Amino acid sequence: MENVLVVKNMVKTFKLSAKQQKIEKTNLKVKVAVNDLSFTVKKGEIYGLLGPNGAGKTTTLRMLATLIKPDSGDAEILGKSVVASPDEVRSRIGFLTSELKLEDFFTPNYLYDYFSALHGVDKAVAENRKRNLFRKFGIDKFAEVKIADLSTGMKQKVSLVISIVHDPDFIIFDEPTNGLDVITARTVTDFLLDLKSQGKTIIISTHIFSLVEKICDSVGIIINGKTVLSGDLKSVVGDSNLEDVFFELYKKEMGEDE
Amino acid sequence: MSNIFIIMKKELKRFFTDKRMLLSLFLPGIILYLVYSLMGNALGGMLSVGEGYKYKIGINVESEYYTDGVFSVLEQSGEIDFEKVVEKDEIKAMAMLESGEVDIFVKYKKGADGKLDEFQVFFNSVSPESTTIYATFAPMLSSMSATPIFSVVPTDTATAEDSSMMIIGMMLPFLMVTFLFSSCMAVATESIAGEKERGTIATLLVTPVKRSHIALGKVAALSVTALASAVVSFIAVITSLPNLMESTAGTGVEIALDLGALEYLSLFAVIVLTVMLFTVLLSIISTIAKSVKEASAYAIPLMVVVMVVGVSGLMGIDFSNPLFCLIPVYNSIACMSAVFAGSLNPLALLCMVVSNIALIALGVFVLAKLFSNENVMFGK
Numbered sequence: 001m002e003n004v005l006v007v008k009n010m011v012k013t014f015k016l017s018a019k020q021q022k023i024e025k026t027n028l029k030v031k032v033a034v035n036d037l038s039f040t041v042k043k044g045e046i047y048g049l050l051g052p053n054g055a056g057k058t059t060t061l062r063m064l065a066t067l068i069k070p071d072s073g074d075a076e077i078l079g080k081s082v083v084a085s086p087d088e089v090r091s092r093i094g095f096l097t098s099e100l101k102l103e104d105f106f107t108p109n110y111l112y113d114y115f116s117a118l119h120g121v122d123k124a125v126a127e128n129r130k131r132n133l134f135r136k137f138g139i140d141k142f143a144e145v146k147i148a149d150l151s152t153g154m155k156q157k158v159s160l161v162i163s164i165v166h167d168p169d170f171i172i173f174d175e176p177t178n179g180l181d182v183i184t185a186r187t188v189t190d191f192l193l194d195l196k197s198q199g200k201t202i203i204i205s206t207h208i209f210s211l212v213e214k215i216c217d218s219v220g221i222i223i224n225g226k227t228v229l230s231g232d233l234k235s236v237v238g239d240s241n242l243e244d245v246f247f248e249l250y251k252k253e254m255g256e257d258e
Numbered sequence: 259m260s261n262i263f264i265i266m267k268k269e270l271k272r273f274f275t276d277k278r279m280l281l282s283l284f285l286p287g288i289i290l291y292l293v294y295s296l297m298g299n300a301l302g303g304m305l306s307v308g309e310g311y312k313y314k315i316g317i318n319v320e321s322e323y324y325t326d327g328v329f330s331v332l333e334q335s336g337e338i339d340f341e342k343v344v345e346k347d348e349i350k351a352m353a354m355l356e357s358g359e360v361d362i363f364v365k366y367k368k369g370a371d372g373k374l375d376e377f378q379v380f381f382n383s384v385s386p387e388s389t390t391i392y393a394t395f396a397p398m399l400s401s402m403s404a405t406p407i408f409s410v411v412p413t414d415t416a417t418a419e420d421s422s423m424m425i426i427g428m429m430l431p432f433l434m435v436t437f438l439f440s441s442c443m444a445v446a447t448e449s450i451a452g453e454k455e456r457g458t459i460a461t462l463l464v465t466p467v468k469r470s471h472i473a474l475g476k477v478a479a480l481s482v483t484a485l486a487s488a489v490v491s492f493i494a495v496i497t498s499l500p501n502l503m504e505s506t507a508g509t510g511v512e513i514a515l516d517l518g519a520l521e522y523l524s525l526f527a528v529i530v531l532t533v534m535l536f537t538v539l540l541s542i543i544s545t546i547a548k549s550v551k552e553a554s555a556y557a558i559p560l561m562v563v564v565m566v567v568g569v570s571g572l573m574g575i576d577f578s579n580p581l582f583c584l585i586p587v588y589n590s591i592a593c594m595s596a597v598f599a600g601s602l603n604p605l606a607l608l609c610m611v612v613s614n615i616a617l618i619a620l621g622v623f624v625l626a627k628l629f630s631n632e633n634v635m636f637g638k
Contacts, residue, residue, distance in 0.1 A: 060637075067460065067632065069632065087466050087468060090464060100461040101459055102458060103453070103456070103458045105272055106272075115266065117260075117264045118462075118465045162461075163464075
């Protein structure tokens with residue numbers, strides 16, 4: 001299988017303000033969020049980026065979505081560099097996170113058309129896709145209700161649909177089931193599997209072991225901004241289970257640090 | 259290019275279909291209309307001549323012989339009540355005019371060496387009594403002096419500080435710039451800082467749309483919106499102005515509202531460019547700010563600068579050197595004043611246009627840079 005995502009030695013640091021230094025109890029002016037990260041994702045798989053809070057998962061995904069630039073290193077998505085051609089990368093990916101909000105003032109219908117137009121999707125194609133997606137997620141009944149008046153779950157569904165108006169081949173999803181009730185969470189995971197069956201490649205970040213075990217083909221364990229393990233889920237877990245594997249690595253990694 | 263248009267359309271929909279937003283955009287204009295009309299009526303009442311007022315007409319001794327005819331005509335008509343005051347001392351007469359002891363002063367001067375004899379009619383344009391009696395008396399004197407030996411020279415004795423009305427007239431461009439700024443501020447902070455605060459701008463930033471297109475689309479939409487709001491304020495001023503101006507009739511405060519097509523075009527260009535400049539500047543501020551509140555706070559120093567430059571433009575309008583019109587804000591006020599006064603220098607307008615377009619282009623460039631700066635867009 002070909003690699004559709006190749007991450008090569010990505011590094012990302014953030015400057016810490018005096019206040020942040022105090023909170024983090026450090027004298028260092030710079031915090032290394034992602035430290036020489038490398039991994040690959042194969043076409044058509046769901047890749048789970050697993051790690052504790054603050055490990056650098058979200059930073060990594062944001063770099064892949066070209067919202068922020070790596071200090072050094074690069075990543076290629078479908079053959080395009082996130083550093084050299086961010087616009088092209090953005091036109092090929094769908095990025096979803098709870099941080100991406102929709103404007104309360106508009107309706108799902110309007111926003112869908114708006115983002116379709118911005119992605120340059122042909123009108124007839126967009127209309128067709130919208131009908132299918134809205135029906136699939138039950139948005140059709142709320143198509144003309146302002147975002148402000150929708151429930152949290154419905155908002156999440158609308159965001160989801162809008163992030164894939166351009167039918168991207170590569171989907172980045174930050175914490176897909178965070179803050180969702182069990183029913184919406186199930187809709188989301190079913191949707192990811194559905195996308196996979198259409199031949200799309202998906203990378204998700206999560207700290208939930210069961211989610212990885214349920215839907216991911218491959219997993220990358222990231223601790224302190226480094227990939228400590230990456231590979232096929234079966235070969236990573238072996239006879240053990242993911243949680244045990246993770247904690248073993250975690251202890252080792254934290255022990256080294258101390 | 260089409261993306262700019264798509265973003266612009268959405269922004270306009272946002273502003274023009276939101277009742278609350280519309281209210282905040284157009285309420286200032288409505289309030290302004292009411293305030294101006296009320297102010298005009300109040301001033302009008304203050305500045306009209308009371309009924310049964312006895313006009314005091316001052317003359318010098320030499321003119322008595324000639325003005326007697328006018329006085330008898332006035333007396334016969336019985337339309338106004340008046341009193342003749344003969345004053346020998348010209349300096350004293352001027353002081354009396356200033357203090358209101360006489361309402362006008364007519365001075366006869368014999369023409370020397372073949373020049374015409376002349377009447378100098380002194381009046382005070384700030385005093386309604388003075389202007390009213392002047393308007394009656396001077397034409398009568400004129401008709402009498404139709405014989406080629408006389409001419410009538412009106413002389414306004416109003417001092418600059420008296421002419422408060424004149425200042426209101428002059429303030430129109432300054433008020434205009436203030437409205438433009440405040441409407442730009444309302445929409446720019448909401449559209450950019452507001453979107454950042456609510457996290458909706460990130461959704462736009464993950465689309466393949468170029469940052470410069472986002473910046474341009476926003477600036478265009480914000481300019482149109484701010485312009486619409488400013489136009490409402492402007493119309494409010496213009497329509498309430500007759501009320502205000504009525505009270506200043508004959509005081510020499512002439513605002514040429516019957517402008518020609520070229521003047522309107524110039525005015526429109528000046529207003530549009532001013533709005534766009536403000537929008538760009540406020541957009542930059544709103545992009546740097548993390549919230550609407552912060553953006554409004556940052557905008558205040560800019561507002562002070564605009565005010566200060568605006569006032570200096572108001573006080574010392576210098577048309578002698580059109581290069582002064584390269585200074586932003588100052589040039590807006592100077593050009594608008596010149597249009598109202600009917601004396602716009604094409605070179606000054608050109609300087610204004612070039613300077614503003616250059617600044618707007620630079621601003622959009624900076625804005626696009628800011629939009630692609632992750633610390634600015636996502637910094638916590």
